[in-house]
Amino acid sequence: MMMISKVVRRTHMYLALFLFPWVLMYALSTLAMNHRALFVSAYGEGPVPFVEERRLVYDGVFPENAGLRTISKQILMSVGLDGAHGVSRREDGAIAINRNDLVTPRRLTYSPADRTLVIERMHARPNALLERFHRRRGYATGYAVDTTWAVSVDLFIIAMVFWVLSGLWMWWEMKVTRRVGLTSLLTGAGVFALYLLTL
């Protein structure tokens, strides 16, 4: 029993020491999202604006009948920006690529008619960066670094559940804290139940 207790305590601590940047990021980003109105009043309504970074003539040749994903990947690789992205064709025939770079998201617009490629970067805003961090997840991008991040998010979820369960275990082991601990737990659970029933 002593051995199990020690393993639980050490795992609780070392998981937290390793994952503390994730905890901090999720805490700060949630605060930013909970107070989005403050940022709207500071920066104004609407999406974050883009500023032009580069404009060039793209002289690459695409394979015959190339799909949008093939074209976007080739363009991104050519300009050294390969990574997770979304792509669509606009009504005027231009290809719009949204490169989901975490720190500096970019929009690339390729016009096949005159082979112009315009690269724009999103204006830097701390709340937008935190929100991108918070919302980044999923295994669908096909890029190894994104898949690894998705694994880290899953690991973080498992760690949260473990912190709850191991925290309860450690609390129960300290007899002197049982009364106040139970009062805290029941108070929290009662308030949570009230919200569940009324909100």
Next chain:
Amino acid sequence: MTYSHLNRRLHLYLGMALLPWFFMYAISSVPFAHNQFFEQRDAAKGLPLWTLRAEHTIDMPVPHDPAGLRALGETLLEDAGVEATSYGTYRHSPTQVNVYAYSFWTSTQLKYFIDQKKLTVEDRRFRWDHFLTGMHARGGFEQEGFLQLSWSIVVDIVCVSMIVWIASGLVMWWELPGQRRWGWVAILAGTASFLFFTLRL
């Protein structure tokens, strides 16, 4: 009571009181992280997500300012007989305004088709993954009402508590000299991994 004692008790009792929120945020992250799985699972049932409850004929001017639009949403909800604890009003297109009324358990959508002078009321089928993600995403100070505002304050308290857990946890780790070396390894490895993701994602 020593500082160390106080620090330990703060770490513990904050955790006990906020345990339902922390657990809820953990469990509700699963449908966010594995959205495709839940969508495919639900699509296989072949059931419609929204069901038409009622249709009304109305003719109302649509204000452009956010406060006016929200007031219109409230009026539309009243006219349609929809009781809502929380709602949002959105200009879906130049000819359509949507009002989304929700609680943790139910969601109702009103669509006002301006040019057709028509208002439809639709109810969303209950889904456990939507229940969890709805709870996870609930926050902000735009809603009226004491309970709505107090929930958002609790969300703030949970966030601040997470920062307190980091700080108090670091203090507790430092008080265990035998764990310092491996503790540093864990901190540096975690920080390096996080920085790697920040720069490469």
